[in-house]
Amino acid sequence: MSPTNITMEDIRSAQDRIATFIHRTPILTSNTFNKLVGCELFFKCENFQKVGAFKYRGATNAVSQLGPGEAVNGVATHSSGNHAQALALAAAIKGIPAHIVMPRNAPLSKKEAVAGYGANVIECEPTLEARESTLNQVVKETGASFIHPYNDERIIAGQATCALEIMEKIHDLDVLIAPVGGGGLLSGTALTARYFSPKTRVFGAEPSGADDAFKSVKSGHIIPSVNPQTIADGLLTSLGDKTFPIIQRYVEQILTVDDEVTIKAMKLIWQRMKIIVEPSSAVALAVVMTYTEHFKNQRVAIILSGGNIDFDKIPFR
Amino acid sequence: MSPTNITMEDIRSAQDRIATFIHRTPILTSNTFNKLVGCELFFKCENFQKVGAFKYRGATNAVSQLGPGEAVNGVATHSSGNHAQALALAAAIKGIPAHIVMPRNAPLSKKEAVAGYGANVIECEPTLEARESTLNQVVKETGASFIHPYNDERIIAGQATCALEIMEKIHDLDVLIAPVGGGGLLSGTALTARYFSPKTRVFGAEPSGADDAFKSVKSGHIIPSVNPQTIADGLLTSLGDKTFPIIQRYVEQILTVDDEVTIKAMKLIWQRMKIIVEPSSAVALAVVMTYTEHFKNQRVAIILSGGNIDFDKIPFR
Numbered sequence: 001m002s003p004t005n006i007t008m009e010d011i012r013s014a015q016d017r018i019a020t021f022i023h024r025t026p027i028l029t030s031n032t033f034n035k036l037v038g039c040e041l042f043f044k045c046e047n048f049q050k051v052g053a054f055k056y057r058g059a060t061n062a063v064s065q066l067g068p069g070e071a072v073n074g075v076a077t078h079s080s081g082n083h084a085q086a087l088a089l090a091a092a093i094k095g096i097p098a099h100i101v102m103p104r105n106a107p108l109s110k111k112e113a114v115a116g117y118g119a120n121v122i123e124c125e126p127t128l129e130a131r132e133s134t135l136n137q138v139v140k141e142t143g144a145s146f147i148h149p150y151n152d153e154r155i156i157a158g159q160a161t162c163a164l165e166i167m168e169k170i171h172d173l174d175v176l177i178a179p180v181g182g183g184g185l186l187s188g189t190a191l192t193a194r195y196f197s198p199k200t201r202v203f204g205a206e207p208s209g210a211d212d213a214f215k216s217v218k219s220g221h222i223i224p225s226v227n228p229q230t231i232a233d234g235l236l237t238s239l240g241d242k243t244f245p246i247i248q249r250y251v252e253q254i255l256t257v258d259d260e261v262t263i264k265a266m267k268l269i270w271q272r273m274k275i276i277v278e279p280s281s282a283v284a285l286a287v288v289m290t291y292t293e294h295f296k297n298q299r300v301a302i303i304l305s306g307g308n309i310d311f312d313k314i315p316f317r
Numbered sequence: 318m319s320p321t322n323i324t325m326e327d328i329r330s331a332q333d334r335i336a337t338f339i340h341r342t343p344i345l346t347s348n349t350f351n352k353l354v355g356c357e358l359f360f361k362c363e364n365f366q367k368v369g370a371f372k373y374r375g376a377t378n379a380v381s382q383l384g385p386g387e388a389v390n391g392v393a394t395h396s397s398g399n400h401a402q403a404l405a406l407a408a409a410i411k412g413i414p415a416h417i418v419m420p421r422n423a424p425l426s427k428k429e430a431v432a433g434y435g436a437n438v439i440e441c442e443p444t445l446e447a448r449e450s451t452l453n454q455v456v457k458e459t460g461a462s463f464i465h466p467y468n469d470e471r472i473i474a475g476q477a478t479c480a481l482e483i484m485e486k487i488h489d490l491d492v493l494i495a496p497v498g499g500g501g502l503l504s505g506t507a508l509t510a511r512y513f514s515p516k517t518r519v520f521g522a523e524p525s526g527a528d529d530a531f532k533s534v535k536s537g538h539i540i541p542s543v544n545p546q547t548i549a550d551g552l553l554t555s556l557g558d559k560t561f562p563i564i565q566r567y568v569e570q571i572l573t574v575d576d577e578v579t580i581k582a583m584k585l586i587w588q589r590m591k592i593i594v595e596p597s598s599a600v601a602l603a604v605v606m607t608y609t610e611h612f613k614n615q616r617v618a619i620i621l622s623g624g625n626i627d628f629d630k631i632p633f634r
Contacts, residue, residue: 024345033514048589192325267628273363274624307591311584 006157007268008195011188014157015164018060021093023049026227027169028303032272037288039295043165046276047307049084053164053186054305055149055232057305059086061158062147063094071096072315073143078124080106080133081231081234082306083149087122087232088119101134130221160188164196166301169315174298177284178203179305180213180254181235183243189303190250204247204254205264205287207232215240215255217247231259231315234280234306255284255294265289267316269304276307279315287293318545320503323470323477325512328505331474332481335377338410339478343488344618346435349589354504354605356612359490361384361483364594365625370551371479371502371622372403372466378475379464380407388413390404390460395441395448397423398551399623400466405436416461418452420444422626467501468557477505481513483618490517491615493599496622497521497530497571506620507567520605520611521564521571524549526577530556531571548576549630551597551623572611574603582606584633586621593624596632 009249046054054060055261058307063075074097077087084100088285091098098119102111103126116120124134150314176193183204190202196207207211216239224238232307239247244281247254266282268317288295288302345360363371376481380392388574393416394404401417408415419428420443432438441451457464461567465472479502480493497503500521507519523530533556541555556564564571576596583599585593598621605612605619 045576052591213618226531270628274369275589276587311587311631311633314631 003244003249004153004191004242006153006160006191010153011160011192011195012159015161017064018057018158019059022057023091023163025049027166027274028275030116030273033268037295039288039297040105041288042166042170042299042301042304043273044162044301045275046162047275047281049306050257051082052306052308053082053086054159054303055082055086056089057161057182058155058158059090059147060093062152062154063087063090063096065154066145068292069275070145073146074098074145076135076138076142077101077147077149079112079149082308084110084114085117087147088117088221090150092118092291097142097144099142101131101138102314103131109310118257135201148240150182150237151242153242155184156188156191156242156246158188160192161231163189163192163301167192167196170299170301173197173301174200175203175295175300176303177205177287177300178201178230178303179235179283180206180247181281182237183213183239183247183278183303185303186251187243187246191247193212193248195282201252202250203287204251205284206254206256207283208233208256208258210235211256213247214256216244217251218256220248232262232280232283234278235283253256255287255291257283257290261286261290263315276309278302278309279304281305281307318547319625320472320509320566321470321509323474326452327470327474328477328512331378331484332478334381335374335475337476338377338407339374341482342366342532342601344483345592350585354609354612356614357616358605359483359487359616360545360590361479361620362592363479363617363620363622364592364598366623368399368402369623369625370399370403371476371620372399373406374503375472375475376400376403376407376464378405378478379469379471380413381410382471383462387462387561390462391415392464393452393455393459393461394418394464394466397427397450401431402434402483403428403466405431407436409471414459414461416459417447418455420448425631426627446632451620457515462568463558466556467499468559470559470597472501472509473505473559473563474504474509475505475507477569479620480506480509484509486615488617489570489616490514492518492520492612492617493620494520494522494604494617495620496597496600497564498597499554500530500556500564502620502622503568504560504563505577509565517568519567520604521568522601523571524575524600525575527552528571528573530564531573533561534568534571537565537604549579549597549600551595552600572604572608574600574607578603578607592625593626594621595623595626598622598624611617
C-alpha cells in the first residue's frame with residue numbers, strides 16, 4: 001500500500017500549476033566544496049525562491065487549487081516563519097484574503113513582511129494552544145481555508161517540485177539531501193525521487209538538538225518535537241500524519257548534525273559561495289561534512305531551503 | 318587622439334584569452350529593486366567571480382600575456398585587497414611564482430588566503446613607501462614582472478570583459494555603472510561601452526569620503542586620494558595615468574554617495590537578493606538610490622564588483 005495519495009501525476013500537475021508564479025531557482029556547484037568533502041555537490045538555491053524559501057512552492061500550489069467558492073473567503077494559517085510570508089504572497093497574487101496568526105513575540109520584521117504582502121496579521125499568545133484556538137476562531141469567523149504549513153497533500157506536492165527541477169537538470173544523481181522540520185520538503189523530495197529517479201537515495205538532515213524525525217523513524221511512530229534546541233529555527237516542528245509515512249517508507253535515513261557543524265557549514269556557504277542561506281539550509285551541508293564517508297565520490301544534491309535571516313542573529317563573526 | 322592604446326580588438330582578445338579560466342558570472346534582476354528605484358536594473362554578479370571579485374579577469378589577462386622568458390620568473394605586486402588574491406591564483410593556475418607584498422597589519426585572513434594559493438607573501442610596514450620599496454626589492458631579487466592592480470593596459474582590457482559580457486546579454490542598455498577606486502574597472506567598462514554600445518552612458522560610483530576621481534575629472538588632472546574615509550575599502554586608491562584619460566573622456570559623470578546610503582544598499586542586496594556583496598559593490602546601487610531622477614525608467618546595469626568581506630565588519634545588524 002502506498003504511504004500517500006500523492007501520485008507522480010500530482011507532482012507533475014503541481015509543477016505546471018505553479019510554473020508561472022515561482023522562480024526556477026539555479027543549481028550552483030563549487031570546486032572548493034567538492035574538494036573539501038570528497039564528493040560532487042549540487043546546490044539547489046531555494047534561498048533565491050520568492051519570499052526567500054521553498055515554502056512558496058507549496059503555498060502557491062495549495063492556493064491555486066482552491067475552488068471559486070473557497071477562494072473568495074481566503075486562506076488562513078498560523079506561522080511565524082517562511083510559510084506565513086509564502087501564503088501571504090500566494091494569496092495576494094491570487095487576489096484573495098490571507099489571515100495569518102502569529103505569536104505576539106514574533107520578530108517585528110516578520111510581522112511587517114507578512115503585513116506588507118497585504119495579509120491580515122492576527123496576534124496571539126506564544127503557545128501552540130493559543131495559536132490553534134486563535135486560528136480556529138479566525139476560520140470560523142471568515143470562512144477562510146486553513147492551509148497547514150506541511151501536513152497537507154497540496155503543500156507536499158508543491159514542495160516536491162523542487163526536487164523535480166533538480167532531476168530535470170542533474171542526471172544520475174546518487175543522493176538527494178533535504179532538511180527536515182515538519183517534513184513537507186523532505187516527504188515531497190522523497191516522493192519525487194521515488195517516482196522520477198528511483199536510484200537516487202534521499203536523506204533527511206536534522207539538527208541533533210531537534211531530532212524528533214530521527215527518533216520517529218527509529219521508533220516507527222511520530223514522536224513530537226519537545227523543547228527543541230537548535231539554531232535552525234525552521235526545523236523545530238514535529239512530523240505530521242501525511243509526511244511521516246512517506247518519510248518512513250522512502251527516506252533512506254535521517255542524519256543528525258550538531259549546530260556547531262551547521263554554523264561552520266553556513267559560514268562556508270556565505271564565504272565561499274557568496275550567497276545568504278539561513279541555518280536550516282546549512283544543516284544539509286553539515287550532514288555531508290559530518291558523514292563524509294557515506295557520500296564519498298558520489299553525486300549529491302543539497303536543497304538550500306531558504307535565505308531569510310535576521311542580521312542581528314548571524315551566528316559567526 | 319585616443320586616450321588609450323587599448324583597442325576594441327584588445328578587449329575581444331582578452332575575452333578569448335581568459336574565457337576558460339574565469340566564471341561567466343550571472344546577471345540578476347529584481348522586481349523589488351526596480352520598483353524601489355523606478356528603473357530597470359541588471360546586476361552583474363562579479364561577487365561570484367573566482368577569488369570573489371572582478372580582479373581575477375585583469376590578473377588572468379595580464380599573466381596570460383607574459384612571454385615564456387618573463388613567466389618563468391613569476392609576477393609580483395603589492396596589495397592588501399582582491400588584486401593580491403587574484404594575481405596569486407592566476408599565477409598558480411599558470412604554474413609560475415607570485416610574490417605579494419602585503420602590509421604587516423593586513424587581516425590575517427587575507428594573508429592566509431593569498432598564501433593558500435601558493436604565493437610568497439612578503440610583509441612590510443603599512444606605508445605606501447614601504448610597500449613600493451619592498452616591491453622594488455622583490456622585483457630586483459626575483460626578476461618577477463610587476464603587475465599593477467589597475468594602471469596597466471592588460472589589466473584594464475581584462476576588466477573590460479565584464480562589461481562585454483553584459484553587452485552580449487542585455488541589449489539597449491541606457492546606463493552602465495561601475496564603482497571607481499584606481500579606475501581599472503571603470504576605464505575598462507567605459508572603453509567597452511564606447512566600442513561595443515556607444516549609446517550606453519557610463520557612470521562612475523564613488524564614496525563621497527574618497528572622491529578623488531570626482532575631483533580629478535572636475536579639475537582635469539589626477540588628484541591623489543589623501544586620507545580617504547569610507548567603508549568601501551576597495552575604493553581607496555588614486556587614479557593612474559592609464560585609467561584617468563579614459564575615464565575623463567568616456568565616463569559621463571562620477572557620482573558620489575554617502576556611506577550611509579551605501580550601507581543601506583548593501584543591506585538591501587543581502588536581504589532581498591540573498592547574495593553577499595562587499596561595500597565597494599553596494600556603492601553602485603547607492604548611486605541609483607541617491608540620483609533616482611537621473612535613471613528614471615531607464616535600463617541600468619550595475620557591476621557588483623566583489624563579495625569579499627570580513628564577517629566581523631558587517632556594517633549593519
